[in-house]
Amino acid sequence: MTDLADYLKSYFGMEEREIDIIRECFLPQTLRKHDYFLKAGQVCHTMSFQRSGLVRYYMDTPEKEVTQWISTPGYFITDLAGLVFDKPARYSIQALEDCELFSIDKRDYDRLAEKVPRWPQLERRFIARCFTYMEDRVFGLLSMTAEQRYKWLFDQHPAIFNQVPLQYLASMMGMTPETLSRIRKKQL
Amino acid sequence: MTDLADYLKSYFGMEEREIDIIRECFLPQTLRKHDYFLKAGQVCHTMSFQRSGLVRYYMDTPEKEVTQWISTPGYFITDLAGLVFDKPARYSIQALEDCELFSIDKRDYDRLAEKVPRWPQLERRFIARCFTYMEDRVFGLLSMTAEQRYKWLFDQHPAIFNQVPLQYLASMMGMTPETLSRIRKKQL
DNA sequence: GCAGTTTTTTGATTTAAATCAAGAACTGCT
């Protein structure tokens, strides 16, 4: 059983039959360290399940580079603006480490509902969950200090703190590398 | 033609027949100023189209009250955590002014797909759009100064700046009322 | 394994925004 199957089962509560069908639609793909899954400005036409590795979503601005998100194994990787609305991506998605993915093209993705009738309901839950997570993130950014945001992210995703360069974590939490370095020191 | 019909047509590109069906499912409702659409801790079981008035989403924390969002006519009001996952709301939703809504109960909402086959696709676009909007908001909070966030929100929703008490706008943009007052003064 | 680069840490200083404080301008109420 692949990780994707585990995920589909535990997260979506899917049945064996559905899992098999979906798994067939996703094809193995690898990303090398520093490879781009998507570059800002391109229209994303792929949805991938991340089996291993680390991936970073970031935006380039005139002054600095802003890390929006770090994706870890067990997550899906895509840009909904592209996948759903055919809009060019506002951010780039790049591998921080070699990654193993299971990927499906937009065309096939849009036909999943034909093969798995329950797919629209499952996808609805998936996207709605992304939204509620973002609500929590906005709340954190509106109301917490740098140190509180650190603790919050640490509780949510302790794994990335050992693996991801500090500068990216800092940016993702809305602080400078220096500030994160000091907070981290204080926690010991 | 009601505002809801206008919205369904222009935003979702729905046909007359579909619009009529959906409109029948949404019932008129009014909220008086200060009435709660939803209180934190309750499970939201309603989805409403906002015809008029102003609505505020906010969270209570030990130190302060954090305004998450101000909803204006033409938006839908709900808490997806409740509507999709039956989870208690993390925030309260309260009328800032008398409001006219068109509301549908969760039970009926979940049956919309039977009446309008295309509903799942439409809803998908709706929720995905909410998500991409939140991505932009997170980016803004990660990368912009208070003044830049002010300008951004002002471009996006100029209407609310005349109507909503400054303290709520400030909180929603992640700054204090004093800071917003000074920024606003500077803009003249 | 070591030179060269990049990243992280640490300290000193600055700054944007928060806090504190008080007066002005609204709001609603009887």
Added chain:
DNA sequence: AGCAGTTCTTGATTTAAATCAAAAAACTGC
């Protein structure tokens, strides 16, 4: 209309976090 309670503005002060700067540590590739 006039008073009480908000809300908003303005100024003075503080502070959390940014910036600046340089050394230390950690990677990189040859």
